[in-house]
Amino acid sequence: xxxxxxxxxxxxxxxxxxxxxxxxxxxxxxxxxxxxxxxxxxxxxxxxxxxxxxxxxxxxxxxxxxxxxxxxxxxxxxxxxxxxxxxxxxxxxxxxxxxxxxxxxxxxxxxxxxxxxxxxxxxxxxxxxxx
Amino acid sequence: xxxxxxxxxxxxxxxxxxxxxxxxxxxxxxxxxxxxxxxxxxxxxxxxxxxxxxxxxxxxxxxxxxxxxxxxxxxxxxxxxxxxxxxxxxxxxxxxxxxxxxxxxxxxxxxxxxxxxxxxxxxxxxxxxxxxxxxxxxxxxxxxxxxxxxxxxxxxxxxxxxxxxxxxxxxxxxxxxxxxxxxxxxxxxxxxxxxxxxxxxxxxxxxxxxxxxxxxxxxxxxxxxxxxxxxxxxxxxxxxxxxxxxxxxxxxxxxxxxxxxxxxxxxxxxxxxx
Numbered sequence: 001x002x003x004x005x006x007x008x009x010x011x012x013x014x015x016x017x018x019x020x021x022x023x024x025x026x027x028x029x030x031x032x033x034x035x036x037x038x039x040x041x042x043x044x045x046x047x048x049x050x051x052x053x054x055x056x057x058x059x060x061x062x063x064x065x066x067x068x069x070x071x072x073x074x075x076x077x078x079x080x081x082x083x084x085x086x087x088x089x090x091x092x093x094x095x096x097x098x099x100x101x102x103x104x105x106x107x108x109x110x111x112x113x114x115x116x117x118x119x120x121x122x123x124x125x126x127x128x129x130x131x
Numbered sequence: 132x133x134x135x136x137x138x139x140x141x142x143x144x145x146x147x148x149x150x151x152x153x154x155x156x157x158x159x160x161x162x163x164x165x166x167x168x169x170x171x172x173x174x175x176x177x178x179x180x181x182x183x184x185x186x187x188x189x190x191x192x193x194x195x196x197x198x199x200x201x202x203x204x205x206x207x208x209x210x211x212x213x214x215x216x217x218x219x220x221x222x223x224x225x226x227x228x229x230x231x232x233x234x235x236x237x238x239x240x241x242x243x244x245x246x247x248x249x250x251x252x253x254x255x256x257x258x259x260x261x262x263x264x265x266x267x268x269x270x271x272x273x274x275x276x277x278x279x280x281x282x283x284x285x286x287x288x289x290x291x292x293x294x295x296x297x298x299x300x301x302x303x304x305x306x307x308x309x310x311x312x313x314x315x316x317x318x319x320x321x322x323x324x325x326x327x328x329x330x331x332x333x334x335x336x337x338x339x340x341x342x343x344x345x346x347x348x349x350x351x352x353x354x355x356x357x358x359x360x361x362x363x364x365x366x367x368x369x370x371x372x373x374x375x376x377x378x379x380x381x382x383x384x385x386x387x388x389x390x391x392x393x394x395x396x397x398x399x400x401x402x403x404x405x
Contacts, residue, residue, distance in 0.1 A: 014151035022144040029136035059158035064185040079170040085185040093201040096295045100208035103391035107215040
């Protein structure tokens with residue numbers, strides 16, 4: 001038991017993201033309403049974004065903007081002083097792209113609603129099988 | 132279905148949690164992700180690009196292709212929203228409001244379309260006057276939001292920021308205008324056609340800078356080759372090239388945010404809705 005507890009404390013960030021991701025996955029699988037499924041998809045994406053950002057984190061490091069560029073100090077730049085910029089770059093674009101894809105998903109939902117007057121999945125399946 | 136979903140989710144979660152045992156500790160400076168290329172980025176980006184913000188340097192220079200296609204994805208998303216939702220059909224019933232008196236005219240289906248000059252304005256059926264407090268606050272707030280957005284775009288090289296963030300802030304200021312007044316106010320300021328042009332222009336600026344680099348004899352998006360075109364600051368030529376593409380990204384993102392919002396809230400009709 002103490003072993004497990006120590007494991008959780010050392011890696012609590014991953015546990016949080018996995019829980020968040022599973023909330024999103026559950027919403028995508030089990031919810032009946034298409035908008036709720038989309039919200040679940042967004043929660044899932046958020047968990048992955050947080051996961052990437054936490055990979056880039058280093059203890060006692062600052063954000064990846066070089067300090068004192070115009071100062072007299074200069075000197076060598078050590079990678080250990082700055083957090084990893086690569087996950088930030090990847091997630092920066094991923095956030096904006098997720099907003100754009102969410103927009104497309106909403107547009108599709110609007111079209112579905114215009115045609116079938118419902119966003120509930122079981123009702124949609126009923127309408128589709130009537131034809 | 133719900134129970135089955137719960138089992139699947141529980142199993143997947145358990146496997147993932149088991150897998151976290153192999154992951155590096157929280158904040159470990161020697162985790163595998165921080166060892167290979169990212170070390171080079173941090174230590175050499177300032178020398179190679181003269182840009183202190185490494186995130187921008189990686190985004191716009193080392194991974195310029197990636198960012199270009201991300202911008203193309205955003206443009207495509209705006210286009211998809213437009214194509215899915217835009218509805219050009221004439222509306223059957225029309226409502227006009229006489230601005231000085233507030234009298235509303237109802238023109239029924241099949242009747243002649245009214246042209247009442249400036250005194251009549253075309254309106255939706257469920258229009259309500261916007262609240263004075265909201266309108267005033269937003270009118271004061273929007274210019275500041277837009278100036279802040281321009282600052283974020285322009286200072287992307289030196290402080291947290293860049294085209295994506297600034298574009299989203301600028302786009303949200305346009306959305307705020309549409310929420311606080313009505314959709315027509317926004318469409319009157321920036322027509323639908325101009326939004327489309329801006330979205331394409333943003334991607335085109337990005338591509339154009341890359342092609343200019345090629346024409347100057349370098350590789351695609353090799354900003355150092357732009358130096359003869361900007362003679363006064365050849366030391367920071369890569370930073371200037373990055374600023375150029377950030378502006379392109381900002382314009383594209385702004386326009387696409389507005390396109391998505393307008394099309395979704397009005398179901399493609401552009402004259403009513405939120």
